Amino acid sequence: MWSIDLDTGPTLLYSWTICSASIFVLVALVLSMYLIFEHLAAYYQPEEQKFLIGLILMVPVYALESFLSLLDSNAAFNCEIIRDCYEAFALYCFERYLIACLGGEESTIEFMESQSLITSSIPLLEEAYAYGVVQHPFPLNCLLREWHLGSDFYQAVKIGIVQYMILKMICAVLAMIFHFFGVYGEGKFEWRYAYPYLAVVLNFSQTWALYCLVQFYSVTKDKLAPIKPLAKFLVFKSIVFLTWWQGVAVAFLFSMGAFKGSLAQELKTRIQDYIICIEMGVAAVVHLYVFPVVPYKRGERCVRNVAVMTDYASLGTPPDPEEVRDCERTTRIRLARHNEGEKRLSFHQSVRDVVLGSGEIIVDDMKFTVSHVVEPVERGIAKINQTFHQISENVKHYEEQRKNSKDDSYLIPLNSWTKEFSEVHDNVIEGSISDSGLPEGKRPHSQSKVTASRFRHR
Numbered sequence: 001m002w003s004i005d006l007d008t009g010p011t012l013l014y015s016w017t018i019c020s021a022s023i024f025v026l027v028a029l030v031l032s033m034y035l036i037f038e039h040l041a042a043y044y045q046p047e048e049q050k051f052l053i054g055l056i057l058m059v060p061v062y063a064l065e066s067f068l069s070l071l072d073s074n075a076a077f078n079c080e081i082i083r084d085c086y087e088a089f090a091l092y093c094f095e096r097y098l099i100a101c102l103g104g105e106e107s108t109i110e111f112m113e114s115q116s117l118i119t120s121s122i123p124l125l126e127e128a129y130a131y132g133v134v135q136h137p138f139p140l141n142c143l144l145r146e147w148h149l150g151s152d153f154y155q156a157v158k159i160g161i162v163q164y165m166i167l168k169m170i171c172a173v174l175a176m177i178f179h180f181f182g183v184y185g186e187g188k189f190e191w192r193y194a195y196p197y198l199a200v201v202l203n204f205s206q207t208w209a210l211y212c213l214v215q216f217y218s219v220t221k222d223k224l225a226p227i228k229p230l231a232k233f234l235v236f237k238s239i240v241f242l243t244w245w246q247g248v249a250v251a252f253l254f255s256m257g258a259f260k261g262s263l264a265q266e267l268k269t270r271i272q273d274y275i276i277c278i279e280m281g282v283a284a285v286v287h288l289y290v291f292p293v294v295p296y297k298r299g300e301r302c303v304r305n306v307a308v309m310t311d312y313a314s315l316g317t318p319p320d321p322e323e324v325r326d327c328e329r330t331t332r333i334r335l336a337r338h339n340e341g342e343k344r345l346s347f348h349q350s351v352r353d354v355v356l357g358s359g360e361i362i363v364d365d366m367k368f369t370v371s372h373v374v375e376p377v378e379r380g381i382a383k384i385n386q387t388f389h390q391i392s393e394n395v396k397h398y399e400e401q402r403k404n405s406k407d408d409s410y411l412i413p414l415n416s417w418t419k420e421f422s423e424v425h426d427n428v429i430e431g432s433i434s435d436s437g438l439p440e441g442k443r444p445h446s447q448s449k450v451t452a453s454r455f456r457h458r
Contacts, residue, residue, distance in 0.1 A: 021070055021274050024281030028063040031284040032056055038293040043350040045296060047100040050354045054093035056287055058239065061086050063280035066273040073270060077179060077186065081172045083276075084202075087240055088168035091209055094236050095161045095216065096361065101227055102220060105154070111223060112149040134215060149219065155372070160212030162369040167205045171198050189252065199248065206244060210237065228290075235290050239283055247272045 036056055039049050065079035102108040115132065134147035147153040178184035178194040185193025217224075217233055250272050345353060 017270075017274055018070065021067055021277040024277050025063045025067045028277075028280040028284040029060050031288060032060040032063075035287060035291065035293065039296065040347055040350045040354075042293050042296045043345050043353075045100075046345070046350075046353050046357065047104065048097060049296065050358045051093040051097040051100060052291055053354050054358060055090055055097060055236065056291055058086060058090040059280050059284050059287060062239070062243070062276055063284075066276040066280070070270050070273040070277065076270070076273065079273075080186075081175060083243075085168055085172050087243070088165040088209075090236070091213070091240060092161055092165050092362070092365075093358075094232075095157070095213060096358075098216065098220065098224060098229065101224055108220070109151050109154050112153060112219065115149050115219065134219070147215075153215075153219070157212045157216045158365065159369050159372055161209050162365050163373065164205045164209035166366060166369065168202065171202055174198065186251075203244075203248075206240075210241065213237075231290050235283065235286055239279070243276055243279070246275060 036053055039053055039056070043049055062083055065083050069076040069079040099105060099108050102111060113132075132149040134149065134153055135141065136144050136146070147156050174194070175184055175198060179186075183192070183194055185195045189196045213233075217229060221229055
C-alpha cells in the first residue's frame with residue numbers, strides 16, 4: 001500500500017503549519033466578531049437574530065479550539081469534545097432560525113397545513129409534495145411511515161434534529177469516561193475500543209438530523225426564498241458535514257498506514273485541526289455575504305404572499321392566474337423600528353436575550369423531544385417484557401404437559417384393557433370356562449375330530 005514519509009524537515013514543517021494556521025484563525029476571529037457585534041447593534045428581530053448569532057459563533061469556536069489543539073496535542077481531546085457539542089448546537093440553531101423566519105412554530109405549522117390544502121385541492125400546481133404527504137426516498141420509504149404536512153411533519157423534524165444534540169452530549173460524556181479508563185482509542189477502528197462504536201452511533205444520528213433538515217428546507221424553500229436559504233443551507237451543511245467526514249477519513253488513513261514516520265504519528269491528531277483552521281478562515285468571509293446585517297439595519301425584509309393561495313385552497317376553487325402571479329411576487333415590508341413604537345434593546349440586553357432567551361427555548365425543545373421519545377420506548381420495553389413473559393408461560397405449560405405424559409406411560413393403555421375385556425366377553429358367550437382354564441364350549445369340537453379319525457380307522 002502507498003504511504004507518505006513525513007520525517008523530512010519536521011521542525012520547519014511544524015513552524016510553517018502553525019504560522020499559516022494562525023493567519024486563517026485570526027481572519028476567522030476578526031470577521032466573525034465583527035459580524036456578531038453588527039447583529040447585536042441592530043438587534044431588531046430577537047427571535048431570528050439570537051439563533052443567527054449562534055450560527056455565526058460556530059466559526060470562531062471551531063477555529064479557536066482547533067488552533068489550541070494544534071498547539072498542544074494534550075488538549076486535542078477536550079477541544080474536539082467542545083467542537084462536536086457545538087456542532088450539534090449549531091445544527092439546532094439553524095433549524096430554529098428558519099422557523100423564526102417563518103414567523104414561529106404556529107405560523108410554520110399553519111403554512112404547512114396550507115400547503116397541504118393547496119396540493120390536495122389544486123393538483124395542477126407543480127408541488128413537490130402531492131396531497132400534503134412527504135414521500136421518503138428508497139429505502140427509507142420501506143421503513144418509515146409517510147409524514148403529513150402540518151404538526152405531524154413539524155414534530156418529526158423537530159425531534160430528528162434535537163435528538164442529535166442530545167446524543168452528541170451523551171456520547172461526549174461517554175467519550176470522556178472511556179478516555180479516562182484508556183479504552184476510548186480515538187481514531188482506532190478496533191473492536192476493543194469505544195471509538196468505532198460511538199462513531200457509528202453519531203454518524204447515524206447526524207445523518208438522520210441532516211435528512212430532517214433537508215426535508216424541512218425542501219418544504220419551506222419557496223416561503224423562505226427572500227432570505228436566500230439555499231446559500232445559508234449549503235454553507236452550514238458544508239461546515240458540519242465536511243468537518244465530520246474529513247476527520248473520519250484522516251483517522252481511517254492513519255489506521256491503514258497511509259502515513260509513516262515519527263512526525264506523522266505526532267501530528268496524527270493535528271492534521272484535522274489544521275484543515276479546520278483553514279476552512280474556518282474561508283467560512284468567516286463567506287458568512288459576511290450569507291448572513292448579512294444590512295436587512296436588519298434597514299428594518300426591511302422581503303416576504304412571499306401566500307394568503308391568496310391559502311384562501312383559494314380552503315374554498316376548493318381553482319385560483320385566478322393573475323392572482324397566482326401576484327402571490328409569486330415578493331413584497332418588501334418595513335419592520336417596526338424602535339422609533340416606530342418598539343424600543344431597541346441595548347447591547348447588554350441583546351447579549352442577555354441571546355444567552356437566556358435561546359436557553360429557555362433549547363430546554364423546552366429538549367423536554368419535548370425526550371417526552372416523545374421516552375414514551376414509545378417505554379411502550380416498546382413493556383411489549384418486549386410481555387412477549388418474554390408469554391414465552392416463559394408457554395415453556396412452563398409445555399414442560400407440565402410433557403411431565404404428565406411421562407407419568408401416564410407407566411399405566412396400561414386403555415385400548416389393551418378394552419381388548420382383553422372383549423375376549424372375555426366372547427368366551428362367556430361361547431361357553432363357560434372350566435377349572436382347568438380351558439373353555440368347555442370348545443371340547444365337543446375336539447372330541448368330534450377324534451371320533452371321526454377312529455371311524456376312518458375302522
